[in-house]
Amino acid sequence: MSTTYTVRLEKEYLIFSAAHFITFDGNICERLHGHNYRVSAEAAGPLDENSYVIDFIAFRDALRGLVDELEHRVMLPTEHPQIRVAWDDREVTATFEDRRWVFPRGDCVLLPVANTTAELLARYLGQRLLDVLQERTGVRPSLLRIGVDENHGQWAFCELREE
DSSP: OOOOEEEEEOOTTOEEEEEEOOEETTTEEOOOEEEEEEEEEEEEEOOOTTSOSSOHHHHHHHHHHHHHHHTTEEEEESSOSSOEEEEOSSEEEEEETTEEEEEEGGGEEEESSSSOOHHHHHHHHHHHHHHHHHHHHSOOOSEEEEEEESSSSOEEEEEEEOO
16 A cells, blocks of 8 residues: 655745736737735655655745745746747836737746646646755655635646656
């Protein structure tokens, strides 16, 4: 019989306020708007020599750092097929069809996603969290589940499994 353990983080400070817009149905683009996002995470795997799946403090601090990177930013997708994002040290310009937005560079976070949906934000945070945990602790959980809530009960989840 094999045993798997899971630890979960859901803290009041794992929140961020950010602006975004998404496209859907091919050519419909929302207005720029914001959410107060919440993030949760679960890590699963075998126990280590300390009887941990992962050290809670390392897990918490890594996730909090990633969440803080998104706080009070405009999230822009750099891999969208129709939204063009260009930047330099001073500003970021995003265009979609005949619409154009210009933001100070320090107010933006450029995300390697096709759209800034809650689902893809969850995947982005999960992939980054796995990398940060590996770098800081040498541990890479066999399963990581990240949840992103964009509107008080509208959660999207992404599960990343190590193969």
